[in-house]
Amino acid sequence: MTIRLGRREFLMGSSALAAAAALGVSPAWAQNALRLIFWGGQARADRTYAVTDAYAAAGNPGVEGEFLSWNDYWPKLATQTAGGTAPDVIQMDYRFIVEYATRNAIAPLDDIIGDLGEFDADQLEGGKVDGKLYGISLGANSVAMLANVTAFEAIGEAVPDNSWTYADIERLGEAFKAAGNGMAAMSDGSGSEPFLDNWLRQRGKALYTAEGKLGFDAADATEWFAMWNGFREKGYIVSAEDNALDTGAPETSMVALKKAALLPSNSNQLVIHQSVNDDTLTITSYPRIEAGVGGGHYRKPSMFFSVGGTAAEKQAAADFIRYFVTDPEAGKILGVERGIPCNASVREAITPTLDEQSQIALNFVSNLGDLLGPLPPSPPAAAGEIDTSLLRVLSQEVGFGGRSAEDAGQFFVDEATAILNRAAS
């Protein structure tokens, strides 16, 4: 085959291509639309886009949304921020808000956010850094124990209520073992950072102090690992080998794989877990260290909306956020998918419209009672690394028998302190 491409044909072809490219890619923000970025799944995106459509339909600026998974989200946001092209409205997490705020990557909202109505004070407080408001909470949630109701019914045990204790893990562990259907009472929680945090808070300690130091000592950590060793040896929880199958996706959880009846999770995740399970699920509290001891739970701002530090239209972005959290119709579309709405009138308006799982989640977070403790200070920047590269790995080393609980407890504290010091220097 021979193609003779003369200058004229070449020119015509390439100019046609250039023209097509120029016409085809007309960026949406060229029309002053706001750019929004958030993490989440398709269900969250559908709800979010329904709200942005309604917002635009009411004569407001259009909102161009983009969503990614949690793991992909932070590299993308950090890259865009570094390149000076961060979106106008940014979904922000409690873990990162201090980092972004202190570097002016998100803007203070005190003067532009306007009236948020009757808004939960603790949730507003959670969005503050150095006294200034940097994030508006999109909902409150709490850690919660996911429970397979069908499995409990099958062995004739009641699903634990909010008064249950660590001693009940042993009682239920024996009951599930006696049933002999290959399902343990609970997944292995020894590598779960929120679980450890909850346990420490009930003992009057914390994962991190307000100064960003470790809030517990080696003896605590050793006791934690030893307790889980006891559960594991007696077969009350799943084996280390089974637990390592869980990659964090709902489909690979020990409940979804029918290896455990209880799984540490969050109140707003009941909806997503139910969507991948045939059995009926519900949520209950994390166990108490002793009957009557509370204070382990707290109402965490599940996520925030913040305004990009370099956003050109900060006021317009703030207006959209205000609409997002205070408009009852928007609230009905969003439901409790991002957590329990913080605006009282929105909460009232949506309650009758919620499905069963959402009702359960709302009731759970609203009725924590004496389980509720104060909001902990936002964690230091290295907390994520301590969680993924230290706590999870150590819990597996102990689980597989490669390290004793004493050894792991001491190592955890030494290594975590080193990581915190390195990050601070």
Place this chain on the structure above:
Amino acid sequence: MAVNAAEAAPQNAAFSTTKWSRAWQNHAPGYLFLLPWLIGFIGLTVGPMITSLYLSFTDFDLLTPAQWIGTANYERMFTNDRNFAAAMRVTFTFVLFSVPLKLAFALAIAMLLNRGMKGLPLYRALFYLPSLLGASVAIAILWRQIFAGDGLVNQFLSIFGIVGPSWISNPNYSLWTLIILSIWQFGSPMIIFLAGLRQIPQDMYEAASLDGAGKWRQFWKITLPLLTPVVFFNAIIQTINAFQSFTPAFIISNGTGSPINSTLFYALYLYNEAFSFFRMGYASALAWFLLFLIACFTAFSFLTSKYWVHYDD
């Protein structure tokens, strides 16, 4: 396909006397056609590489400007990083076992296919298929299913009364499931071996069998020596790929290198440092050290090649 390129050459007579200009006239069309690639190469490869070299001497978290810290990143790698040591161990184990096994397997299949059987193109395509699929997300997920506690492998073993462990989530075996996955993707070295085998003159085998050499002896004395240039090529390509292996480990452990860092490949560790913990400076240093490692290995291979690679001429 011939493109009439000469028309695009600049026709400037004023400079045609100088040597430089004559060279330009001769080569300009070539460079013109290379231009899109050159722009891409300089803008997307050379530029970022230089930037990354600079960043490897800095502390950079994307949000605050990079700060020059000299060789601290490189020092930390060797003195104060447990995970770096773990990643090196995992990666070297992977390279050491996956590459020779994969090449042996590819050569065996290639020799099987080289016997002029019917429907050869079909078989060739079938055997190549895993290489096309191997790096995909779907296969990594499938691998989890096959090697899980109640997966295909253990169901097969249970026929013989063996209760197998959960291969993929047991730190003693998890890396081996990834080595097997890599061996299974033997397609591209196989195709290259097949081409190499075709180059070996048939009369050599005829002469050898007249002299009474058996199949085994023929393989060691004729096939393998004449195939060494191809083995050499495949070994280098596969080793470089193995050092950079990322996708299967990332998908199978969801990016954590779990259980107990037993699948923490070098590239996965680098990725985590960069995009989970935002230590771009340190990650850049890791990337340059990986380049150095691969360069060392390749140089070593070339230096030793004269002792074991036999070229015809």
